[in-house]
Amino acid sequence: MRVAMASVAARRAGRANEDFTGAVPSAAVLVDGAGIPGGESTCRHGVAWYAGRLGAGLLSLLSPVRDRGLARLLAEAIEQVTDEHRETCDVEDPISPSAAVAMLRLSGGRVEYLVLGDAFLVLDRVDGTPLVVSDLREVVISESYRPALEAAAEGEYLRILRDLRAHRNRPGGFWVAKDDPHAADEAITGSCPIAELTGAVLLSNGASRIVDRFGLADWPEVMAVLASSGPAEIIRRVRRAEERDAVAADDATIAYCTELGEP
Numbered sequence: 001m002r003v004a005m006a007s008v009a010a011r012r013a014g015r016a017n018e019d020f021t022g023a024v025p026s027a028a029v030l031v032d033g034a035g036i037p038g039g040e041s042t043c044r045h046g047v048a049w050y051a052g053r054l055g056a057g058l059l060s061l062l063s064p065v066r067d068r069g070l071a072r073l074l075a076e077a078i079e080q081v082t083d084e085h086r087e088t089c090d091v092e093d094p095i096s097p098s099a100a101v102a103m104l105r106l107s108g109g110r111v112e113y114l115v116l117g118d119a120f121l122v123l124d125r126v127d128g129t130p131l132v133v134s135d136l137r138e139v140v141i142s143e144s145y146r147p148a149l150e151a152a153a154e155g156e157y158l159r160i161l162r163d164l165r166a167h168r169n170r171p172g173g174f175w176v177a178k179d180d181p182h183a184a185d186e187a188i189t190g191s192c193p194i195a196e197l198t199g200a201v202l203l204s205n206g207a208s209r210i211v212d213r214f215g216l217a218d219w220p221e222v223m224a225v226l227a228s229s230g231p232a233e234i235i236r237r238v239r240r241a242e243e244r245d246a247v248a249a250d251d252a253t254i255a256y257c258t259e260l261g262e263p
Contacts, residue, residue: 008232019252033047074187113189121201123192130219135174199227199258
C-alpha cells in the first residue's frame with residue numbers, strides 16, 4: 001500500500017497542529033484531536049500530545065496484529081494513553097483532550113475500516129461510486145448548539161461549549177476517543193474486498209469541509225483531485241474557501257491510500 005499524506009495546521013496563535021496521521025505497510029491511521037480553551041487546567045500535556053500518543057499507539061498495535069478487530073485495538077490504545085496521564089491530569093473532565101479516529105487495515109484480501117467521531121473515510125470503488133464512512137452523531141448534536149455559540153460572549157461561550165462536550169461518550173450523545181476504552185465499541189466498522197477498490201482516503205473534519213461545509217466538490221470529484229494532484233491540493237482549496245467566507249481555519253489532514261495490496 002502506498003500512502004500520500006498532508007497535514008496543515010490552522011495557524012492559531014499558541015496552538016500546535018492537533019491532528020495526527022501515519023501509516024505502516026498494511027494500515028493507515030488519522031487522529032483529529034479536540035479540546036477547548038482552558039483545557040490546560042485539566043491536562044497539562046494538551047490536545048496535540050493526546051492525538052500524537054493515540055496515533056502512535058495505534059500504529060504500534062496495528063503493525064504486528066492481524067487477529068484482533070480494529071475496535072479492540074482502538075480500545076487498547078485509548079487505555080494506554082489514558083494510563084500515561086491519569087495520575088497527572090483530570091482525564092474524566094468533559095474538556096480534557098479527546099479525538100476522532102479513522103483507521104484502515106489490509107488483511108486477508110479485504111480492507112477493514114473504522115471511524116469514531118467526526119472524521120471521514122472514503123473508499124474509492126471500481127464502479128466509480130465512493131463508499132463514504134462517517135459518524136454524524138456529533139454533527140447533529142453540535143448543530144443544535146451552533147446558534148447559542150455564535151451569539152455568546154467569551155465567558156458564556158465556554159460554558160455552552162462545556163455543555164456540548166458533556167454529551168460525549170454517553171448514550172444519546174456522541175462518541176470519541178478520550179479516557180473510556182468502551183467508546184471504541186461505538187465506532188462504525190466494516191470491510192470490503194480489496195479487489196473492489198482503487199483507493200481510499202482518511203480525512204479530518206478540517207479537510208472534509210471541501211464537501212460537507214463549502215460544497216466545492218462531491219466525493220467522486222475529491223477522489224479525482226487526489227489521484228491527479230494529491231492531498232495538498234484538497235487542503236489548498238479548503239484554505240482558499242475559508243478565507244473567502246471568513247470562516248475560522250481548522251487543522252486539515254489527509255491520508256490518501258493507493259496501490260492497495262498486502263505487503
